[in-house]
Structures are given as C-alpha cells and as structure tokens.
Amino acid sequence: MGAVRFRARAELRGRWRALLALALLAGIAGAASIAAFAGARRTDTAFARMLASTNAADVLVNPDFGNDSELDIDAVRALPMVAEAAVGRGLAVTALPIHSVADLDSTLSLGPIDVTSTKVGRPNVLEGRLQRPGSAREVFVNPRFADRFGLHVGDRFHAAVLTRTDFEAFDERGLSPDAAVAEINRGELGTPLDLTVVGIGVDADDIVVDEGFEQARLTTTPAFMERHPDADAGYFGIFARLRNGAADVAAFKAAVQALPHEGAIEFQTTSTTKAKVDRAVRPDVGALTIFAIVIALTGLLLVGQAIARQTFLDSVDHASLRALGFQRAQLFGASMLRGAVLAVVAACIAVVGALVVSPFAPIGPARAAEPDRGFHVDAPVVGLGALAVLVAVLVLAAIPAWWFSRASRFAPDQPRLRVSRPAAWLQSAGAPVVAGTGVRMALEPGQGRTAVPVRTTVTGSALAIAAVVAAVTFAASLDHLVTTPRLYGWAWDLRVSTSGNDAADAQANSSFVASTLADSPQVAGFSDSVLSRLEIDGATVTALGVRHRRGEVSPTIVSGRAPRTGRELALGGRTLDQIGASVGDVVRVRSDAGGPATRMRIVGRVVLPGLGTYPGSDKTALGEGALLTRRALHRIGPDFGDGPYLVRVADNSDRAALERALVPPELAESVEVATLERPSDIVSYERVRNTPLLLAGLLALLAVATVAHALVTAVRRRRRDLAMLKTLGFTRRQVSASVAWQATTIGVAALVIGIPIGVIVGRWSWTTLAADLGTVAQPIVPLLALAAAVPLVLLVVNAVAFVPGRIAAGLRPAAALRSE
Numbered sequence: 152m153g154a155v156r157f158r159a160r161a162e163l164r165g166r167w168r169a170l171l172a173l174a175l176l177a178g179i180a181g182a183a184s185i186a187a188f189a190g191a192r193r194t195d196t197a198f199a200r201m202l203a204s205t206n207a208a209d210v211l212v213n214p215d216f217g218n219d220s221e222l223d224i225d226a227v228r229a230l231p232m233v234a235e236a237a238v239g240r241g242l243a244v245t246a247l248p249i250h251s252v253a254d255l256d257s258t259l260s261l262g263p264i265d266v267t268s269t270k271v272g273r274p275n276v277l278e279g280r281l282q283r284p285g286s287a288r289e290v291f292v293n294p295r296f297a298d299r300f301g302l303h304v305g306d307r308f309h310a311a312v313l314t315r316t317d318f319e320a321f322d323e324r325g326l327s328p329d330a331a332v333a334e335i336n337r338g339e340l341g342t343p344l345d346l347t348v349v350g351i352g353v354d355a356d357d358i359v360v361d362e363g364f365e366q367a368r369l370t371t372t373p374a375f376m377e378r379h380p381d382a383d384a385g386y387f388g389i390f391a392r393l394r395n396g397a398a399d400v401a402a403f404k405a406a407v408q409a410l411p412h413e414g415a416i417e418f419q420t421t422s423t424t425k426a427k428v429d430r431a432v433r434p435d436v437g438a439l440t441i442f443a444i445v446i447a448l449t450g451l452l453l454v455g456q457a458i459a460r461q462t463f464l465d466s467v468d469h470a471s472l473r474a475l476g477f478q479r480a481q482l483f484g485a486s487m488l489r490g491a492v493l494a495v496v497a498a499c500i501a502v503v504g505a506l507v508v509s510p511f512a513p514i515g516p517a518r519a520a521e522p523d524r525g526f527h528v529d530a531p532v533v534g535l536g537a538l539a540v541l542v543a544v545l546v547l548a549a550i551p552a553w554w555f556s557r558a559s560r561f562a563p564d565q566p567r568l569r570v571s572r573p574a575a576w577l578q579s580a581g582a583p584v585v586a587g588t589g590v591r592m593a594l595e596p597g598q599g600r601t602a603v604p605v606r607t608t609v610t611g612s613a614l615a616i617a618a619v620v621a622a623v624t625f626a627a628s629l630d631h632l633v634t635t636p637r638l639y640g641w642a643w644d645l646r647v648s649t650s651g652n653d654a655a656d657a658q659a660n661s662s663f664v665a666s667t668l669a670d671s672p673q674v675a676g677f678s679d680s681v682l683s684r685l686e687i688d689g690a691t692v693t694a695l696g697v698r699h700r701r702g703e704v705s706p707t708i709v710s711g712r713a714p715r716t717g718r719e720l721a722l723g724g725r726t727l728d729q730i731g732a733s734v735g736d737v738v739r740v741r742s743d744a745g746g747p748a749t750r751m752r753i754v755g756r757v758v759l760p761g762l763g764t765y766p767g768s769d770k771t772a773l774g775e776g777a778l779l780t781r782r783a784l785h786r787i788g789p790d791f792g793d794g795p796y797l798v799r800v801a802d803n804s805d806r807a808a809l810e811r812a813l814v815p816p817e818l819a820e821s822v823e824v825a826t827l828e829r830p831s832d833i834v835s836y837e838r839v840r841n842t843p844l845l846l847a848g849l850l851a852l853l854a855v856a857t858v859a860h861a862l863v864t865a866v867r868r869r870r871r872d873l874a875m876l877k878t879l880g881f882t883r884r885q886v887s888a889s890v891a892w893q894a895t896t897i898g899v900a901a902l903v904i905g906i907p908i909g910v911i912v913g914r915w916s917w918t919t920l921a922a923d924l925g926t927v928a929q930p931i932v933p934l935l936a937l938a939a940a941v942p943l944v945l946l947v948v949n950a951v952a953f954v955p956g957r958i959a960a961g962l963r964p965a966a967a968l969r970s971e
Contacts, residue, residue: 176454180453195429197517210400212388212418217241239387240376240384242371279350279351280350288347317341327816358516435514452611458547502536618847620910621912629917640757642799646797648796657821661679682696682762685788696778696794718749718751720738721755721757743788899945906937
C-alpha cells in the first residue's frame with residue numbers, strides 16, 4: 152500500500168496543474184448541471200409555494216351584475232365548506248394623468264372591506280412591503296401599474312377618486328370623453344389626492360395573463376375605504392379559501408348558485424389558474440432540464456476523454472513499474488487514488504458553483520411568483536448532484552485505469568492491415584493518395600499504440616448533428632406556431648366587444664356594431680358569439696357559442712367539423728382527455744349552475760384562444776374549452792350577455808377606417824376592437840422560441856469539440872505513421888491535406904447519418920408537444936437551412952483541422968521515429 156501511495160503522490164506532484172484543470176472542468180460542468188436541475192425544480196414549484204405563503208384563495212366569486220346582485224357576502228362566508236373569505240370592492244381610483252376614459256376601465260382598483268380581508272390572498276411582495284391597514288395614503292400596486300405610471304417603492308403620485316356623483320355629472324353635462332379626461336387631470340372632476348407606493352407585488356392571476364386581459368392593479372386599505380366610502384366602482388369580489396381546497400370547489404359553486412342573487416355568477420378557480428401557470432412555466436422547466444442534461448453529457452464526454460488521455464500518458468511507465476514488482480491491483484489503485492482526489496475536488500467545486508448561481512432562478516414568469524428570492528439550497532438536488540459528480544469522475548477514472556493496468560501485461564500489439572471499404576474503393580477508383588490516406592485515417596481505428604476512437608468519433612459527431620437538426624426543426628415548427636394565429640385558434644382578424652351602462656344600452660351598442668359590420672364592404676365575414684360555462688360529463692368547461700352572420704368565422708377545427716345543430720359540440724384536446732372522450736362520443740352537458748342535462752354529440756376537436764367574460768374568470772385555453780352554436784349555448788349555459796364579434800377583414804381593405812367606423816367617439820367606452828390576442832401558452836412559448844437554437848449552438852460546439860479532439864488524438868497517436876509518410880515523400884502540404892481529408896470524411900459520415908435521424912426526431916418531438924398543447928400539429932422542416940448546413944459543416948470541420956494539420960505537417964520524421 153505504501154508503494155501505491157508513493158506512486159500516487161508522485162503523479163499528483165508531477166501533474167497537479169493538469170489535474171487541477173481537470174477538476175475545474177468537471178466541477179464547472181457539474182455546477183452548471185446541478186444549478187440547472189435545481190433551477191428547473193425551483194421554477195416548477197414557485198407558484199405552488201407562492202399560493203401557500205400568501206394564503207391564496209381557492210375561488211374568486213364575481214356576480215355578473217356587481218353591486219346590483221342580491222348575493223349576500225355574509226351568506227357566502229357562512230357556507231360550511233368556507234374556511235376564510237375576503238371581500239374586495241372595486242374603486243374608482245386612478246393615477247394621474249390619464250390619457251383616455253378607457254384608462255379608467257383598464258386600471259383595477261380594489262379596496263378591502265375590513266382588516267380581516269387582508270389575510271386571504273395576500274400578494275407576493277417583490278419590492279417594499281404591504282400597506283398598513285390604518286393608513287389611508289398607502290397603496291400597494293402590481294408591476295403593470297408601476298410600469299404604466301413610472302412608479303417605484305416610496306414614490307408619491309397624484310391620483311383622483313371618482314364617486315357616483317362625479318359620474319352622474321359626467322353624464323348630465325354631456326361631456327365628451329376628451330373633455331372629461333381634461334377635467335379629471337386638472338382636478339375639476341373627481342377628488343384629487345396624493346398616495347404613496349409602499350410595495351410592488353403580484354397576485355396569483357398576475358403571473359400568467361392572456362393578451363387582452365392584462366390589468367394595472369392598485370390596492371388601498373380599510374382606512375381609505377372609510378375616508379372615501381363613495382369611491383365605489385359598482386362591483387365586488389369574494390375571495391374564498393375552502394376547507395378541503397380544490398375538492399370543495401364543485402360543492403361551493405353549487406351552494407353559491409343556490410343563494411339568492413341577480414344575474415349570473417362568474418367563478419375564477421385557483422386550480423385553473425395553477426394549471427395555466429404550470430403550462431406557462433413548462434417551456435422554462437424543459438429548457439433548464441435539457442440544458443442540464445446536455446451540460447452533463449458534454450462534461451462526461453470531455454472529462455472522460457481528458458482523464459483517459461491523462462491515464463494513457465501515465466501508463467507509459469507501467470512496464471517499468473511491473474518490472475520493479477508492481478502488481479495490476481497496485482497500478483489500478485495508484486490511478487484511483489489520483490481519481491479520488493480529482494472527484495472530491497470536482498464535487499466541492501460543483502456544490503459551491505451551484506450555490507453561487509442559485510439567485511438567478513427561477514426564470515420566466517415563475518420568477519415573479521418566487522416567495523423566497525436570493526440564495527437557495529435545494530438539498531436533495533445539490534446532494535444528489537454532488538454524489539453524481541463524485542461517482543461519475545470515479546467511474547471515468549476507473550475505466551481507463553483498469554484497462555491500462557490490464558494492458559500493461561500484454562506484449563506489444565502486432566499491427567494488422569485493415570483497410571476500410573471507402574478507402575479501398577477510392578484506391579481502386581484511382582483517387583489521389585492524399586485523399587485515400589485521409590479517409591483511412593478517419594475510418595480505420597488502427598491497433599495498439601496507434602489506435603484512435605474512430606467509431607465513437609463518427610457516432611458522437613452524428614448524434615450531435617442529429618440533435619442540432621432536431622433542435623432546428625423543432626425551433627422552426629415552434630416559430631411557425633407562434634407566428635400563425637390560425638394554429639392556436641385565432642382564425643379571424645378582429646375581435647369586437649361591446650358593453651353598456653345597462654342591458655338596454657349594451658344591446659343598442661351591440662346592434663350598432665352588427666349593422667356596421669353587415670354594411671361594410673371591408674368585412675369578408677363575421678360571426679357573433681356568447682361565452683358561458685358548462686358542465687360536461689362532470690368537468691366545468693368555458694364554452695364559446697358562435698352564430699355565423701356572413702361566411703363562417705369560428706375557431707380552428709383540428710379534426711372532425713364544427714357543430715351545426717343544437718345537439719352537437721366540439722371540444723379541445725385537453726378537455727377530451729379530461730373527460731375520457733373522443734370525436735363521435737355522446738356526452739351529458741348542462742349549465743355549471745345546475746339544471747337538466749342534455750345529451751350532445753362531439754363532432755370535432757377545436758383549438759380555442761384565450762377567451763373569457765372578463766379578467767377575473769376562468770377562460771378557454773389551448774386544448775381547453777367547448778364550441779357550440781350560439782343558440783345552443785344560450786339555451787344551456789348561464790347568460791353573461793353577448794360575447795365578442797369575430798371579424799375577418801377583406802383583402803386589401805382599410806382596417807383603420809373599419810375600426811374608426813366601429814368605434815365612433817361617443818362609443819369609445821363601450822366598443823373595444825382587438826387585432827390579435829394570444830393565449831398565455833403562446834406568449835410563454837414565444838419567450839423561449841430561441842432556446843432550441845441556443846441548444847443547437849451548444850450541441851454544434853460539442854460536435855466541433857469532438858472532431859477537434861479526434862484529430863488532435865489521431866495526430867499524436869499516429870506520429871509514427873505520419874513520419875513514415877513524410878519519409879516516403881509526403882510534403883508538408885500533403886500531410887496537412889490528409890488531416891483535412893480525415894476531417895471531411897468524419898463530417899460527411901456524420902451528416903449522412905445525423906440529418907435523417909434529426910429530421911425524424913424533430914418532427915416527432917414537435918408533433919408530440921403540439922398534441923399535448925392541444926393545437927394544430929404542423930411540423931416544419933427547414934430545408935433551406937439544412938441545405939446550407941452541409942457546406943457549413945464541411946467548412947467548419949476543415950477549419951478545425953487546420954491546427955492539427957499544421958502540427959502534423961511540422962513533425963520531424965527522425966525525431967518522431969526515434970521516440971517511437
């Protein structure tokens with residue numbers, strides 16, 4: 152054992168710089184992989200931890216008629232399944248200056264009823280603190296409000312409080328919207344006051360928002376409500392925490408619906424919000440996980456090759472040590488002692504590095520949901536990661552140590568001539584000798600001291616190119632999805648929504664829009680719609696009812712067809728999976744408020760964008776929701792009033808003129824025109840649309856590193872062969888050209904194998920993801936990019952071959968043959 156320790160110490164003293172470099176390489180790769188895995192887990196769990204830390208509500212109850220509803224807040228609080236309930240009233244409070252009357256609608260101001268209301272559904276504080284309940288001047292805002300008005304924690308800003316009297320004066324005086332805005336900004340209409348931002352943070356429904364439903368939010372205090380009791384915007388919401396969480400939601404909804412109330416009641420469930428957030432963070436979690444795996448595999452490849460190369464250099468002395476009495480076990484033990492030191496140092500570096508970069512997680516929308524920012528120790532991931540680094544380095548050290556200790560007893564290998572078929576074909580075809588030599592160097596592994604890992608080099612390069620092609624194919628398909636609205640259900644150009652001061656006013660505004668669309672030559676087709684909620688085979692589903700007014704304008708049908716009668720419906724892919732149904736099945740459909748069930752046949756699979764009655768409601772999403780005829784949905788579901796008009800604009804029409812016709816100045820508050828509103832899933836995937844390309848770049852570097860390592864290894868281990876070539880008359884240029892032919896052969900072989908595999912894997916990966924998303928699966932193969940990749944790969948491998956070629960060309964035959 153003393154001899155083993157002596158040999159290990161000698162190796163450590165003689166090669167400590169190389170071993171330290173190896174430890175740094177292994178440690179950095181381990182740190183990056185551990186940090187990525189820990190970041191993925193932190194990103195994946197951030198929202199769930201936020202819900203727990205903020206005492207989040209399970210359900211938000213919103214009466215459709217607001218304060219005109221007879222729903223009794225205390226009766227909801229008294230329901231047996233309710234553990235806690237908070238009430239927030241909408242307030243007519245806005246920061247100044249405003250630019251249009253529409254700013255009043257897009258700014259959501261909430262005031263808690265009492266101090267107990269601040270205990271349920273607290274926001275996740277990103278900066279500052281929560282407001283003190285007894286202070287009438289302190290407010291808490293969300294990031295969108297802070298960005299819109301340029302506010303930071305500690306800033307004081309001018310605001311206006313509008314009461315019922317102010318709105319009545321607005322109507323009685325017949326003020327135009329511009330005149331009203333001017334008076335509010337000057338302080339002549341409403342009550343001006345100064346407020347102070349004490350904190351910025353997010354609620355559960357701020358994390359992931361469908362386009363068109365974004366809101367700037369300001370929250371006041373009970374003291375503010377006492378000082379300004381008339382600042383009531385006419386609506387309220389009840390935030391309820393249930394004793395058994397999501398398991399009580401169905402019973403709670405039924406109990407609320409059974410209470411006396413006026414009009415429909417809308418619900419927003421935290422379980423639905425959590426599912427939406429989970430889908431939104433999935434691309435980030437997937438990207439971090441894939442990055443961690445790629446880094447780990449790259450580290451294994453590079454560190455394994457480096458350790459094997461170092462062990463080979465040390466094995467030069469094995470014959471002498473065996474002559475001095477060393478046994479195979481002692482040679483193996485000396486190598487493993489060095490490997491153990493290397494493994495321990497690498498594991499320590501990996502742990503420290505992972506902890507240093509932990510504050511950069513979570514990423515994406517989950518970052519705002521993280522309740523505990525800063526340094527984070529994920530003990531299971533870090534512990535298992537450190538163990539994995541330790542074991543991996545030991546295994547990588549053990550394999551070549553065992554091989555070379557075993558090989559030390561063998562007699563020198565007797566080289567045998569093994570000519571590859573491509574090289575033989577080139578020779579018989581009369582190809583230049585330089586080309587034949589390069590092909591043989593690329594495809595013939597050799598034996599003994601001149602052996603090089605030919606098969607692993609070609610296989611590794613082919614797999615890297617296949618992964619690059621798969622990533623590029625996936626990226627092209629993803630880019631096609633996020634830039635093609637039809638694929639995610641937005642199969643129209645404009646969405647026109649109407650509202651009014653009361654039901655009659657809303658109906659009049661809706662009729663005006665319908666007549667304008669019907670008479671406009673700039674409209675190619677349009678449909679009117681309604682939104683409601685249904686219970687389909689026990690699952691609560693947001694549904695869209697469509698009536699075609701000109702042409703057929705409706706969401707995208709993936710398979711089957713759109714419903715035509717009152718007994719037919721189409722469902723999203725996820726909804727079909729949820730209820731265990733398929734196209735052609737018959738399901739039981741009824742209002743989620745209860746009532747008799749209707750048997751309806753599923754005639755198609757549909758893709759719906761994010762549509763809902765208002766921001767605080769459960770919405771349709773990719774793969775989720777139902778499509779019916781407008782008449783059928785009116786008959787079955789709760790009535791939330793008319794939904795949006797879905798408009799397809801004629802080619803070469805003046806869209807701006809059409810929008811001006813739809814929204815005259817007097818209807819600026821009552822008619823809204825949206826050009827494109829993407830679901831939160833699409834917004835999330837657009838954010839990571841370049842991630843596959845970044846991964847492709849990393850994999851390309853891996854392929855380049857593999858080829859470079861193979862060429863350098865071949866030049867070093869075949870010094871004798873290269874020296875013989877120069878002795879037989881090869882010039883420096885011919886030796887360098889042989890190395891270039893070697894690189895070209897590896898590149899061609901990798902391309903021939905890798906491109907078809909990459910295309911197949913890329914198309915399959917995208918089709919699988921699209922089916923999971925519930926959207927239309929249209930994989931795109933970027934043929935132009937793949938065609939350009941062929942000469943680019945050959946150019947890169949030849950560029951990589953330049954340095955090894957120069958090294959080979961500079962060999963001195965006498966010195967090389969003497970050393971061999």
